[in-house]
Amino acid sequence: MPERSSVGALGSTVQAVVGSHAADKRVAEDATLRPVPSSFRKEMTPQGRSAWMVVIGAVGITFAGVAAGKLPVWSILLGFAVLGEGAAVVLDVLASWRRAAAAKRRKAAPAQQRSTDGKYTWQQVAQHCTEESAWIAVRGKVYDVTDFVDSHPGGRELLLLCCGRDATDLFVSYHPFTKKPEQVLKKFLIGDMVTYEHPVYPVDSGFYETMCKRVKEHLDEQNIDHKNVITSFAKMMPAYVMGAFAFVAAYLRPDLPLAWRAVCAILFGIGCQGIPLTGWMHDSSHASIGHSEWWWYLIGRISLDWIAGSSMVSWRNQHVIGHHVYTNVMGADPDLPMTKEGDPRRIAPSQFWASVYKYQYVYMPVLYGVLGLKSRYQDVFEIFSAHTNGPIRVNPISVQDNVRQFASKSFWAFFRFVVPHVFFQLPWKEHILLFLCSEFVTGYWLAYNFQVSHVTTVADWYESHVDQRDSEPVHTLVEKEWAHTQLYTTIDYGHNNFLATYLSGGLNYQTIHHLLPTVSQHLYPQLTPIVMDECKKRGLPYNVFRTYREAISAHIEHLKIMGQEGRKPELKLE
Numbered sequence: 001m002p003e004r005s006s007v008g009a010l011g012s013t014v015q016a017v018v019g020s021h022a023a024d025k026r027v028a029e030d031a032t033l034r035p036v037p038s039s040f041r042k043e044m045t046p047q048g049r050s051a052w053m054v055v056i057g058a059v060g061i062t063f064a065g066v067a068a069g070k071l072p073v074w075s076i077l078l079g080f081a082v083l084g085e086g087a088a089v090v091l092d093v094l095a096s097w098r099r100a101a102a103a104k105r106r107k108a109a110p111a112q113q114r115s116t117d118g119k120y121t122w123q124q125v126a127q128h129c130t131e132e133s134a135w136i137a138v139r140g141k142v143y144d145v146t147d148f149v150d151s152h153p154g155g156r157e158l159l160l161l162c163c164g165r166d167a168t169d170l171f172v173s174y175h176p177f178t179k180k181p182e183q184v185l186k187k188f189l190i191g192d193m194v195t196y197e198h199p200v201y202p203v204d205s206g207f208y209e210t211m212c213k214r215v216k217e218h219l220d221e222q223n224i225d226h227k228n229v230i231t232s233f234a235k236m237m238p239a240y241v242m243g244a245f246a247f248v249a250a251y252l253r254p255d256l257p258l259a260w261r262a263v264c265a266i267l268f269g270i271g272c273q274g275i276p277l278t279g280w281m282h283d284s285s286h287a288s289i290g291h292s293e294w295w296w297y298l299i300g301r302i303s304l305d306w307i308a309g310s311s312m313v314s315w316r317n318q319h320v321i322g323h324h325v326y327t328n329v330m331g332a333d334p335d336l337p338m339t340k341e342g343d344p345r346r347i348a349p350s351q352f353w354a355s356v357y358k359y360q361y362v363y364m365p366v367l368y369g370v371l372g373l374k375s376r377y378q379d380v381f382e383i384f385s386a387h388t389n390g391p392i393r394v395n396p397i398s399v400q401d402n403v404r405q406f407a408s409k410s411f412w413a414f415f416r417f418v419v420p421h422v423f424f425q426l427p428w429k430e431h432i433l434l435f436l437c438s439e440f441v442t443g444y445w446l447a448y449n450f451q452v453s454h455v456t457t458v459a460d461w462y463e464s465h466v467d468q469r470d471s472e473p474v475h476t477l478v479e480k481e482w483a484h485t486q487l488y489t490t491i492d493y494g495h496n497n498f499l500a501t502y503l504s505g506g507l508n509y510q511t512i513h514h515l516l517p518t519v520s521q522h523l524y525p526q527l528t529p530i531v532m533d534e535c536k537k538r539g540l541p542y543n544v545f546r547t548y549r550e551a552i553s554a555h556i557e558h559l560k561i562m563g564q565e566g567r568k569p570e571l572k573l574e
Contacts, residue, residue: 045387045396045397046396047396047397047398047399047402048384048385048397048402050399050402051399051402051403051406052402054084054087054091054399054403055084055402055403055406057083057087058079058080058083058084058087058403058406059080061079061083062075062076062079062080062083063076065079074418074422074423077410077411077413077414077418078410078411078414078418080406080407080410081407081408081410081411081414082407083407084403084404084406084407084410085403085404085407085408087400087403088400088401088403088404088407089400091398091399091400091403092400095398095400099131099149099150102132103147103150106147115190115191116189116190116191117191117192118142118190118191118192119191119192119194120135120137120142120190120191120192120193120194121194121195122137122165122166122193122195122196122197123195125137125142125164125165125166125193126164126165126197126393127164128144128163128164129160129163129164129165129395129396130160130163130395130396131146131149131156131160132146133146134146134148134149134159134160134163134164135163135164135190136159136162136163136164136165136167136171137165137166137167137168137193138166138167138168138171138185139168139203140168140192140193141185141189141191141192141193142189142190142191142192142193143185143188143189143190144188144190145159145163145185145188147188148184148188154174154287154293155287155293155296155297156293157293157297157316158174158287158293158316158320160395161316161317161320161321161395162321163395164393164395165197165198165321165393166193166196166197166198166200168200168201169201169325169482170320170321170324170325172204172208172482173324173482173515173516173517173518174287174517174518176212176215176216176516176518176519177212177215177216177219177226194473195473195474196473196474196475197393197469198325198326198332198391198464198476199326199329199332199462199464199475199476199477199478200474200476200477200478201477201478201480201481201482201485202477202478202479202480202481203481204481204482204483205481207481207483207484207534207535207538207540208481208482208483208515210534211483211515211530211531211534212516214530214534215516215519215527215530215531218526218527218530224523226288226518226519226520226523227287227288227289227290227291227518227519227520228289228520228522228523229289229290229295231520231522232279232280232283232289232520232522233280235279235280235502235522236275236276236279236280239270239271239272239275239276239279240271240272240276241271242267242270242271243267243268243270243271243272243273244271244272245264246264246265246266246267246268246271246272247264247268247272249261249264250262250264250265250267250268250434250437250438251265251268251416251419251420251424251426251431251434252419252420252423252424252426253424254424254425254426254427254430258430258433261430261434262433262434262437265434265435265437265438266437266438266441268438269437269438269439269440269441269442269445270441270442270445272307272308273307273308273372273438273442273445274441274442274445274446275445275502275503275505276303276307276308277303277304277308277442277445277446278445278446278449278503278504278505278507279505279506279521280299280303280505281299281300281303281304281308281312282505282507282521283299283505283520283521284296284297284299284300284303284312285300285312285315285316285319285320286320286517286518287518288517288518288519288520288521289520300312301404301408305404305405305408305409305412306408306411306412307412308372308412308442309376309408309409309412309413309416310372310375310376310379311379311383311384311405311408313383313384313397313401313405314375314378314379314382314383314384314389317334317383317389317392317394318334318335318383318389318390318392320517321389321392322334322335322389322390322391322392323335324514324517325482326464327454327485327486327489327490327514328348328454328459328460328461328462328485328489329462329463329464329478330348330350330351330461330462330463330464331391331463331464331465331466332391332392332464332466333390333391334389334390334391334392335390335450335454336348336390337351338390338391340352341354344356344360344363344364344367345357345360345364345559346360346562346563347455347558347559347562348461348463348562349461349562350461350463351562353565357562357563358563358564359563360559360562360563361556361557361559361560361563364559365556365559368443368444368447368448368451369439369440369441369443369444369447370440370443371442371443371444371446371447372439372440372442372443372446373439373443374443376409379405379409380405380409383397384397384402384405391464391466416435417431417435448552449504449505449507450507451555452491452493452548452551452552452554452555453490453491453492453507453510453551454489454490454491454510455555455558455559456491456551456554456555456558457554457557457558457561458491458543458554459488459489459490459491459543459558460485460488460489461489462478462485462489463476464476483515484540486511486514486515487511487535487540487541487542487543488541490510490511490514490543491510491511491543491544491545491551491554492508492509492510492511492528492542492543492544492545493508493544493545493546493547493548493550493551494508494545494546494547494548494551495508495509495525495528495544495546496525497547497548500547500548501524501525505521506521506522506524506525507521508548509521509524509525509528511528511531511542511543511544512524512527512528512531515531
């Protein structure tokens with residue numbers, strides 16, 4: 001038997017396997033992972049190869065139709081979209097049949113006593129991140145939930161996103177009003193988690209549990225559905241109507257004055273991209289609009305993938321799996337720079353300083369406009385190709401989701417470029433100008449909503465000691481519990497300001513959004529006083545600026561401070 005050593009963490013004993021045989025085993029395990037601890041291997045997955053075969057087939061059929069004169073040239077991208085989505089639907093059906101058959105085989109197999117005393121490294125858990133073998137770690141325990149994926153009340157997609165990793169804080173924050181999931185998990189227990197990939201937080205000291213209890217009591221007393229769909233529809237429809245009219249005026253009416261069309265292009269970026277992406281798209285990514293995965297899927301995919309040309313799969317990996325768990329943790333939060341040097345912005349104190357940062361408070365507010373364009377590049381070349389999102393591993397993406405990425409981006413390119421240019425003879429120079437107006441205003445809209453909430457003078461910052469990942473079972477134990485870090489790293493603004501709340505989708509109440517992501521954003525104004533009161537009782541901070549102007553000023557001031565102070569990169573001698 002290998003020797004074992006123990007370290008204290010989370011009020012329990014964490015065991016790490018040591019010894020030469022264990023070390024050799026870990027090296028072998030690391031070689032099978034995507035990514036390994038020290039680097040990311042950019043190689044195609046089996047799902048990606050299968051998706052490429054489907055895509056090539058769709059492309060071949062479309063071009064064959066064009067060559068035979070059956071389809072006009074302008075329909076190429078539309079053909080890609082229709083055939084791609086059709087193929088994805090067929091693949092969905094086939095996958096469901098395959099899963100049902102596999103479930104029957106497992107049920108018919110002789111019952112076996114499940115071992116519950118296994119000891120697993122994070123690398124071992126990481127290998128079980130698909131529907132064929134789905135493991136999840138919660139509070140230091142590892143569970144094999146393969147047989148539960150299709151019956152998970154929160155949907156398959158969210159559970160599979162969490163598999164192959166420690167999902168303690170996701171598990172807690174996505175089940176804030178019930179203890180039933182803890183009882184369900186018990187029957188899937190297979191052992192203990194003995195090493196950790198990312199930072200670990202201390203257990204809740206009572207603040208989060210009490211806050212959730214008080215919020216639930218309020219919702220029950222008022223008979224409020226915390227995932228109400230109707231209110232979200234009522235708030236989003238005016239934005240879409242404005243955006244649709246603006247699109248027609250900007251891109252389909254070349255007879256109108258160019259200046260007027262530029263204004264309409266900006267309104268399209270706000271109405272059909274900016275407001276929905278901070279509104280019900282954001283809600284759907286957190287499963288906080290409606291009680292069915294179909295609501296989250298349809299609203300999220302239509303608003304983000306098909307209309308905005310980005311990807312819900314990418315967004316959930318970055319935002320749900322990464323940012324919401326490791327907020328402002330350098331080396332774990334994918335919203336922060338990946339490295340301590342070389343990034344165009346210095347926002348975390350642990351980053352090395354360079355002279356160019358003296359001017360970041362001037363150039364970064366301008367560069368924020370490219371955020372929307374950057375996200376589409378990141379979808380293709382990082383999430384779907386390299387299977388990484390900064391420091392966050394991206395689990396294997398299904399064949400159908402790979403194909404849908406091809407289909408939705410084809411449709412987006414069709415309605416944004418082909419329709420105005422081919423059907424309405426919009427000149428290319430004007431087209432590009434109007435396109436940039438829409439995209440830059442979308443980038444500014446998103447960046448100025450998100451940056452002011454965490455990158456500011458009053459936010460705390462933490463660091464993940466990833467360089468110790470292979471030598472320490474728990475390489476980073478954050479000094480504050482998870483819910484407390486959300487209070488220290490997050491800032492609200494404009495409470496009781498209807499316009500600020502509507503335009504931000506309720507994300508001006510950012511703190512409660514981080515604490516209770518599964519509660520619909522339109523409820524934040526009435527629930528925030530409960531959270532603030534609980535913070536006051538426990539002597540905890542609750543950061544809020546009176547106006548958006550104060551919030552953006554604090555963000556610019558933070559950029560200025562980080563640009564003027566710091567340390568130069570350390571010289572490493574070989």
